[in-house]
Amino acid sequence: MVRMPPLTPPRVVPPASPLGRLAFIRAFVRNPLQVLPRAAYEEDFVAFGGAKLPRAWVTSPALIKAVLLDEREKFGKLTQIRLLGPLLGKGILTSEGADWKWQRQAVAPMFRPQELARFVPTFVRAAEDALARWRAMPPGSVQAIDEDMTRATFEVIAATLLPSADESFARTVQGSVQSLQRFGPWGILYASMNLPPWLPQPGMFAQARAVRILRSTVAALVREREGESDPPDDLMRRLIAARDPETGRSMGEAQLVDNLLTFYLAGHETTAKALTWTLYLLARSPEWTAALEDEIERVTGGAAIRGDQAADLVKVQQVLKESMRLYPPVPMMSRQAVADAQIDGHAIRAGTSILMPIYAIHRHAKRWDRPDEFDPARFSPEREAAIPRYQYMPFGAGPRLCIGMPFAMIEATVILATFLQRARFALARDEEPTPVASVTLIPKGGMPLKVSMKG
Numbered sequence: 001m002v003r004m005p006p007l008t009p010p011r012v013v014p015p016a017s018p019l020g021r022l023a024f025i026r027a028f029v030r031n032p033l034q035v036l037p038r039a040a041y042e043e044d045f046v047a048f049g050g051a052k053l054p055r056a057w058v059t060s061p062a063l064i065k066a067v068l069l070d071e072r073e074k075f076g077k078l079t080q081i082r083l084l085g086p087l088l089g090k091g092i093l094t095s096e097g098a099d100w101k102w103q104r105q106a107v108a109p110m111f112r113p114q115e116l117a118r119f120v121p122t123f124v125r126a127a128e129d130a131l132a133r134w135r136a137m138p139p140g141s142v143q144a145i146d147e148d149m150t151r152a153t154f155e156v157i158a159a160t161l162l163p164s165a166d167e168s169f170a171r172t173v174q175g176s177v178q179s180l181q182r183f184g185p186w187g188i189l190y191a192s193m194n195l196p197p198w199l200p201q202p203g204m205f206a207q208a209r210a211v212r213i214l215r216s217t218v219a220a221l222v223r224e225r226e227g228e229s230d231p232p233d234d235l236m237r238r239l240i241a242a243r244d245p246e247t248g249r250s251m252g253e254a255q256l257v258d259n260l261l262t263f264y265l266a267g268h269e270t271t272a273k274a275l276t277w278t279l280y281l282l283a284r285s286p287e288w289t290a291a292l293e294d295e296i297e298r299v300t301g302g303a304a305i306r307g308d309q310a311a312d313l314v315k316v317q318q319v320l321k322e323s324m325r326l327y328p329p330v331p332m333m334s335r336q337a338v339a340d341a342q343i344d345g346h347a348i349r350a351g352t353s354i355l356m357p358i359y360a361i362h363r364h365a366k367r368w369d370r371p372d373e374f375d376p377a378r379f380s381p382e383r384e385a386a387i388p389r390y391q392y393m394p395f396g397a398g399p400r401l402c403i404g405m406p407f408a409m410i411e412a413t414v415i416l417a418t419f420l421q422r423a424r425f426a427l428a429r430d431e432e433p434t435p436v437a438s439v440t441l442i443p444k445g446g447m448p449l450k451v452s453m454k455g
Contacts (some may be wrong), residue, residue, distance in 0.1 A: 007285050007374040009326060010432040011363070014038045018048045029185045031444075032333060032437040033359055038317060040360040041371075045346055053193060054352040058343075059361050066343040067335050067354055068390070068398030075335035075354060076209075077400075083191040087211045091258030092403070098246065102404060103259065105244030110161075110235055111403055117307030117411050119160055123411050124304050126155040127418035134451045142428040145279055146447040149272040156411055157268045161235040161260075172217050174229035176210035177269065183207055185439040192334065192353055218257045218264070235263060267404045270329035273440050274394075274412055276363060276447050277327035278320055280433060281374055282423060283425040283449055288376060292316055296417045305417055310410050316417050317409065318376040321384070325396035326374060331359040331437045333396065358393055359437070367391050426450040 012033040019027060019035055027034040036057070044060035067075050075154070076117035081094045087092045092103040095134045109115065131151045134143060154174075183203025190201055222236070222408060231237045239259055243250055253258070282289045295315045299305075305313075333356040339347040361369040367388075369378070377383070402408070419425075428450045433443035 002243070006370070008280070008372050009284065009374055010434060011279060011326075011372055012359070012435060014041060014360075018046070025189065027330070028189050031187055031434075032188060033357075033435065036357050036360050040357055041363055042365045044344075044366075049353075050081075054170070054349055055355060056346075056348075056352060057355050057360070058359055059357065059364055060344070061367075061388040062344050063346070064356055064361075064390040064393075064397065067356070068393040068396075068400070071341050072345060072398065074337060074339045074341040074348075076338045077334075077336045078338070079191045079353060082197065083187050087214060088262050088265075089254055089258035091255065091262040094258070095260045099229055100400075102244045102246070103242075103251075106239060106261075107235065107259070107403060108236060111407055113406060116406055117310075119156075120305060120307040120310060120410065120414055122156055122159045123414035124418055126152045126159070126171075127415040129155060131419065131422050131453075135453050137451075140426075140450050140452050142448045143451045144446055145449045145451075146272070146276045146443060149279075150269070152415060153268050153272040153275070153411070156415075157264055160269070161263055169217060169221070169291070173214060173264070176214045177265070179203075179210040179230075182438075188332075188437075188439075192355070194353070209304040214261060215257050218260050218261075219253060222253055222256050222260070235258060263404065267401065267408060269440050271408050271412055273327075273442065274320065274324055274328040274408075275415060277435075277441070278323040278412075278416060278445065279419070279425050279449060280443070281323050281326070282319065283427050285374060286314075288319055288374075289420070289424075292319060292417070292420055296420055300417075300421070302421065305414050310413050313413050313417050314381070315376070316413050316420075318379040320409070320412050320416065321379040321392075321394075322374060322376040325362045325368075325378075326372075326393060327435055327441050328358045328362055328394045329440050330394075330396075331435075331441045332357050333393070336344050356393075359435075359441070362392065362394075364391075422454055424452045424454060426452070 001027045012031065014036050014354060015027075015034070016038055018024075018039075024035050037046065040057040040059060044063060046057040047054070048057070049055035058067060077094070077096060084094050090099060090109065095103060130148050133148070134141070137143070158169075183201075183206060186201045186203060187207065190199065200207075221444050225231055225236050225240070236256070239251055239256055241250075282292070292315055295313060299309050299312045335354045335356075337348045337350050337352040337354065339350050362368070365371060390397050395405040395408070426449065428448040433445070433447055436444045
């Protein structure tokens, strides 16, 4: 591999100290990452907000493990439930306790390793559809890569988890998602500050309309499926057939919509963002692009990727993991103390908001060598084994670890490798993309890249 100068891609420059209330609000609604103080990238625990609104940035693996695992009964997902509850109801992401446990058990069989290999041809097909669209354009055309990745991952969801979905569904849903993202920081701000839900906020009517559209659109799919005599064996069928082992109850229409929307948004938007940032990084790194091309050719011989080959694309997965370290698709997590707690010597009062800034955790000066540099070698098998579990969390951690993680990793690996077999990517503008936290981590102004086909 030819050695190139280190690549340090764009990042959010933190303020030197925590912002005052008004400056905090102004920065937060522009980009929630801009309120993270420098201390969040250097220290383990940063308390702020004062006695009336106690909050803390928590960044050390030991503290995060205490919140998400060891003392988890003392910390609830209250902020996340308030923020996402109107859209996702009481689905697997926004429920807790026994209600969460039985829903997770119901969907777990869909994500077993032996089930995932059969999806690989679908992943290849989604990538090849994108390649066909690019091939129809003049060589070196500038493509809206973020939009193209959203379309590609939607095609995967439509073929695997929501087979009744079509192009009109995709347009309807994507328009609603963009509306939610546009005003997302306001909702996050209100929820994190525990402001009354009835308090007016910018975009509240647009968000309410987007929620209604999303839920009614998916409900129509559920009703369509219930009328089918021989439905396919997919996530929707398994959710409809699921029964709570303790009560015997099944999911009503509302809860089916809750979970289908959860898997659509969590498994679609996040993977699209991971691929978007990864293609940007490869456009800036000819060294790693060449290394991946060599590996893909060696593993596949230029043929379409098979289900048994994805695990052999080790360098492809290293690049994806490093991309998600620098640009985690979900850049923040939170919990709220529902009881007084002691975590690693810190006294936490009931009502305290615990904020886990994954974006900062993944760039923490204590825990990562050259934290702002793009270096996929840090995820080589031997080096990755030494990374503490609660130091790298693109899919969360603890019992609530994203159930779709294996699906997402294989999907992203296969799609990325298929792209690199047939296309080259280059920067389309001098201005670097700014990462903005808006539920998922989006590039401000989109991600235009030049795409040229090989051969």
